[in-house]
Amino acid sequence: MIRFMHVSKEYARGGLALDDVSFHIAKGEFAFLTGPSGAGKSTILKLVYMEEFPTEGDVRVAGVHAGTIRRGEIAQLRRKLGVVFQDFRLLEERTAAQNIAFALEVTDAPRANIATKVSRLLTQVGLSSKANALPRELSGGEQQRVAIARALVNDPFVLIADEPTGNLDDRATRGVFQLLRDINAAGTAVLMATHNLELVRRSDYRVIEINRGQLVYDSAEAAADAAVDRSTPA
Amino acid sequence: MRLTLRETLLAFRRAPLLSALSVMTIAFSLFSLGLFVLVAVNIRDALQQVEERVEIRAYVADGTPVEALAAALGDIGSFPEVARADGISQEEALERARAELGEFRDVFDAAFLPASIEVRLKPGFRDPETVGAVAARIRTYPFVDDVRFGEEWVRKLYNIRNLATAAGIILGVAFAAVAIIIIGATIRMAVLARGREISIMRLVGATDGFIRRPFLLEGLAKGVLGGILALALTYFAHSLISRTLVATRFFDERIILAGVAFGALIGLLGSAVSVGRHLRRV
Numbered sequence A: 001m002i003r004f005m006h007v008s009k010e011y012a013r014g015g016l017a018l019d020d021v022s023f024h025i026a027k028g029e030f031a032f033l034t035g036p037s038g039a040g041k042s043t044i045l046k047l048v049y050m051e052e053f054p055t056e057g058d059v060r061v062a063g064v065h066a067g068t069i070r071r072g073e074i075a076q077l078r079r080k081l082g083v084v085f086q087d088f089r090l091l092e093e094r095t096a097a098q099n100i101a102f103a104l105e106v107t108d109a110p111r112a113n114i115a116t117k118v119s120r121l122l123t124q125v126g127l128s129s130k131a132n133a134l135p136r137e138l139s140g141g142e143q144q145r146v147a148i149a150r151a152l153v154n155d156p157f158v159l160i161a162d163e164p165t166g167n168l169d170d171r172a173t174r175g176v177f178q179l180l181r182d183i184n185a186a187g188t189a190v191l192m193a194t195h196n197l198e199l200v201r202r203s204d205y206r207v208i209e210i211n212r213g214q215l216v217y218d219s220a221e222a223a224a225d226a227a228v229d230r231s232t233p234a
Numbered sequence B: 001m002r003l004t005l006r007e008t009l010l011a012f013r014r015a016p017l018l019s020a021l022s023v024m025t026i027a028f029s030l031f032s033l034g035l036f037v038l039v040a041v042n043i044r045d046a047l048q049q050v051e052e053r054v055e056i057r058a059y060v061a062d063g064t065p066v067e068a069l070a071a072a073l074g075d076i077g078s079f080p081e082v083a084r085a086d087g088i089s090q091e092e093a094l095e096r097a098r099a100e101l102g103e104f105r106d107v108f109d110a111a112f113l114p115a116s117i118e119v120r121l122k123p124g125f126r127d128p129e130t131v132g133a134v135a136a137r138i139r140t141y142p143f144v145d146d147v148r149f150g151e152e153w154v155r156k157l158y159n160i161r162n163l164a165t166a167a168g169i170i171l172g173v174a175f176a177a178v179a180i181i182i183i184g185a186t187i188r189m190a191v192l193a194r195g196r197e198i199s200i201m202r203l204v205g206a207t208d209g210f211i212r213r214p215f216l217l218e219g220l221a222k223g224v225l226g227g228i229l230a231l232a233l234t235y236f237a238h239s240l241i242s243r244t245l246v247a248t249r250f251f252d253e254r255i256i257l258a259g260v261a262f263g264a265l266i267g268l269l270g271s272a273v274s275v276g277r278h279l280r281r282v
């Protein structure tokens, strides 16, 4: 589904952000992306939703290659992924329901069933009673739920989350994380960058750790290596 | 489509001052163009009336034999530029002079008025050059004393018309350029003001065309509005002139439509250039 092959990324101003990173996220998988600030987590996610492109190597997402994708195809790709951020990125003058509907209106979604779809999504993220609330009338956790609902409008195959709990307190963090788990359980892959090691430790999802642009630890590879170690005694 | 319309209305409400400014510059661009086109159209009308009357009058020497005159009439009548050539006898000339001059009718005596050949040209051959050329050819008949035609002021009217057209085009283009720049600035502000919204649209998979559409429509709407405003201004100027100076004719539908379409084009162009440049930056 998502494959990084020897990916390096150098920003025009800012030097090498990623250095020869390779990994693969399978369909329906849940993976954490961890590492210190400035390690390159957000850069990896930007490469996935193709806001940035690799300087070297190739990124492949849902069958399209970063190297050959045309500008017009990026919009189509984005409809197959959902993206949420630490700062929610909701439109302040629109209600929760309107923010979700917005994502349907600006794509070629059929007009007729927008309302039903929005109310279904609001129910899914537990906000059916807040449909007409503006973002400023919602708590941080609630705003992030709206953002998640918006990310899900096109039934994406993967949800990309860049520190989705970074602005939330413990209670809200647990709630949002549980929502992400539920979404993953329903079949959507989740790729989540986070500083919250507490969350990482409490679940047994895959962990990919980045440091200074390099992939320094991947729990999937570690498990595979361990399996190899066990099966071939020294 | 409904969404695009809503976005356009929203744009007007977001930046009413700048929007008004863009509409006004488009209106002034078309207004100055319109004024000069109005002048040109009316001069053309006047010219047409004059041209219809443009005739070359060749005065014939006294005692010219009737046969020679008849032969000349046949000759001139067969020139490709000539619609008809009529011989006016001294008596007919007197008759006309009396009819036109009313109370002085008794002053005239047939002897004062020479016989003449009256030549009318076909449409399309009534410009100063052709008239002059035909007059020169008629002058070559030995019995022709003098040839007259409205040379001077036909030429003058032509010059005024050309000048008005040129001035209108130059001023109109200058204002149009200013309008395009101002529209560009307005769109740029609108794009920047909506940077967040645009980046979210991109994120959820809106196409570039979709993102561009409301801005283009905004430019188009301003252009059409400017065109209509210009039309109103021109009409006002027209009726003012008609009431105080001379009766003039207003544009026909074709020119009106062309004017509004030109406004729409200015608006569309201004926003297209600006949107193309600034969308990539947000």
Ligand SMILES: Nc1ncnc2c1ncn2[C@@H]1O[C@H](COP(=O)(O)OP(=O)(O)OP(=O)(O)O)[C@@H](O)[C@H]1O
Pocket (backbone or CB within 6 Å): A011, A012, A013, A014, A015, A016, A017, A035, A036, A037, A038, A039, A040, A041, A042, A043, A044
């Ligand atoms: N647009 C950019 N232009 C130049 N340099 C950039 C740009 N974006 C990121 N960088 C640099 O690339 C490196 C990796 O940044 P990135 O945002 O991926 O880190 P991160 O792991 O997400 O950090 P954080 O945990 O603080 O969000 C940093 O050194 C950063 O300064």
Ligand SMILES: [Mg+2]
Pocket (backbone or CB within 6 Å): A041, A042, A043, A162
């Ligand atoms: Mg980051």
